Amino acid sequence: MKPEIKAFIFDVYGTLFDVHSVKEKCDDIFPGKGLSISQSWRNKQLNYFFLRQLMGRYENFEVVTREALRYAIAQNHEDWTAEIEDKLITAYSELALYQEVKKVLAELKNKKAIILSNGTNHMLQSVVKNAGINHFFHSILSIDDVKQYKPTAAAYNYALIQLGFQREEVLFMSSNGWDISGAKNFGFHTAWINRSNAPSEKLGLAPDSIYEDITGILEWKSQE
Amino acid sequence: MKPEIKAFIFDVYGTLFDVHSVKEKCDDIFPGKGLSISQSWRNKQLNYFFLRQLMGRYENFEVVTREALRYAIAQNHEDWTAEIEDKLITAYSELALYQEVKKVLAELKNKKAIILSNGTNHMLQSVVKNAGINHFFHSILSIDDVKQYKPTAAAYNYALIQLGFQREEVLFMSSNGWDISGAKNFGFHTAWINRSNAPSEKLGLAPDSIYEDITGILEWKSQE
Numbered sequence: 351m352k353p354e355i356k357a358f359i360f361d362v363y364g365t366l367f368d369v370h371s372v373k374e375k376c377d378d379i380f381p382g383k384g385l386s387i388s389q390s391w392r393n394k395q396l397n398y399f400f401l402r403q404l405m406g407r408y409e410n411f412e413v414v415t416r417e418a419l420r421y422a423i424a425q426n427h428e429d430w431t432a433e434i435e436d437k438l439i440t441a442y443s444e445l446a447l448y449q450e451v452k453k454v455l456a457e458l459k460n461k462k463a464i465i466l467s468n469g470t471n472h473m474l475q476s477v478v479k480n481a482g483i484n485h486f487f488h489s490i491l492s493i494d495d496v497k498q499y500k501p502t503a504a505a506y507n508y509a510l511i512q513l514g515f516q517r518e519e520v521l522f523m524s525s526n527g528w529d530i531s532g533a534k535n536f537g538f539h540t541a542w543i544n545r546s547n548a549p550s551e552k553l554g555l556a557p558d559s560i561y562e563d564i565t566g567i568l569e570w571k572s573q574e
Numbered sequence: 575m576k577p578e579i580k581a582f583i584f585d586v587y588g589t590l591f592d593v594h595s596v597k598e599k600c601d602d603i604f605p606g607k608g609l610s611i612s613q614s615w616r617n618k619q620l621n622y623f624f625l626r627q628l629m630g631r632y633e634n635f636e637v638v639t640r641e642a643l644r645y646a647i648a649q650n651h652e653d654w655t656a657e658i659e660d661k662l663i664t665a666y667s668e669l670a671l672y673q674e675v676k677k678v679l680a681e682l683k684n685k686k687a688i689i690l691s692n693g694t695n696h697m698l699q700s701v702v703k704n705a706g707i708n709h710f711f712h713s714i715l716s717i718d719d720v721k722q723y724k725p726t727a728a729a730y731n732y733a734l735i736q737l738g739f740q741r742e743e744v745l746f747m748s749s750n751g752w753d754i755s756g757a758k759n760f761g762f763h764t765a766w767i768n769r770s771n772a773p774s775e776k777l778g779l780a781p782d783s784i785y786e787d788i789t790g791i792l793e794w795k796s797q798e
Contacts, residue, residue, distance in 0.1 A: 397752070398776075398777065400624045400625075400628065401624075401725060401752050401755060401756075401777065402777070403628055404624060404627055404628065404723075404725050404726050404756070405725055405726070405727070405755065405756055405759045406726075406727065407759060407777075417776040417777065418776070420776045421773055421775065421776045424773035424774075424776075425772070425773050499628075501625060501628050501629055502628050502629070502630075503629070503630065528621070528625050531625060531629065532625075532628070532629055535629045535630075535631060548649070549645055549648035549649050550648075551645065552622075552641040552642070552644045552645045552648075553622065553625065553626070553631075553641065
């Protein structure tokens, strides 16, 4: 028997959208290196917002994503130009939605579906609107409003402050192990969307549920 | 003309010692997978102490290193045992010293050579003693004493509190881009030991010097 969930809070990048769907655009610009650059880009993006948070040197997610791209291009021995950077950053607004997402969001109907992401408000509004899923969400929240990245407790707490829920009324969903660890540490119920069949994190913060895509989270929807 | 440096503070893992020298021991236990496991282990080790610091959930570096090893073994589809873990953790006390290190430490002679590492006191004392370089150091400092990992400002500040130097009197040396970024952010002079010919970090915190091994840092030693 699952507890009653009043707020279904979704992570965005990797969870609703496939961040490696920028691979094709990378490959158009850097033939044969699309996968390598997109993986390096994503790894460095994570590394950079972790580092900036640890150093107390906040910049927003668009800035971090641009910095990470510059590193990824250099690491792959290619030449950076402002034009290439702008083109690839645009790709971040046009990420591919995972195929089951619309159907699941439609089934959540009367429940409150919410986004809490490290992305900026502009990035989130663009990607959600381009995918045609904005009407499913009660709220789309960016940690840029408080300048504290997930997985800090302050980032998850921002959603509670804005929405007025108790942490035990929330189911938080993410494909990112670090994000699920942070949400569990904060006190949310958690569902890890383990799309890549990755090993579980060894941090002593096991998720409440593990699913291979977001369809499974519907079992947290109480009977009406 | 370099400023006068009173304290030469060294990072340890990756800077004085080659962390991938555990590869052979990994390969003995998991034939053919030594490189993959040692790389995965190191990446996850970094990821885990970053995450624990961000979540406010400190555990010491030995615990984090053990957790990261468990993840790396699972990621490589191998079976964990307590015996394997203990054997590989021991390898962390027997890391290979980079070949130029002893010569450079000997040349620093009257200058104060100091270690500031995320490792525990026990791990640091073991690896330094096993390599026969303990007599070169004025102090061997572990952030475990303050439970704040580098690259937080609190970690670098611990060295100042213990030693009584001003930050501008310090040259901080590390092979790790994130560590150099943190030290520069804190206000130390920095020398990045870029052993792997990696791209520079794109965080707006360029090091004062870049060398391919630690020999270059001798140019920071003022004339006597």
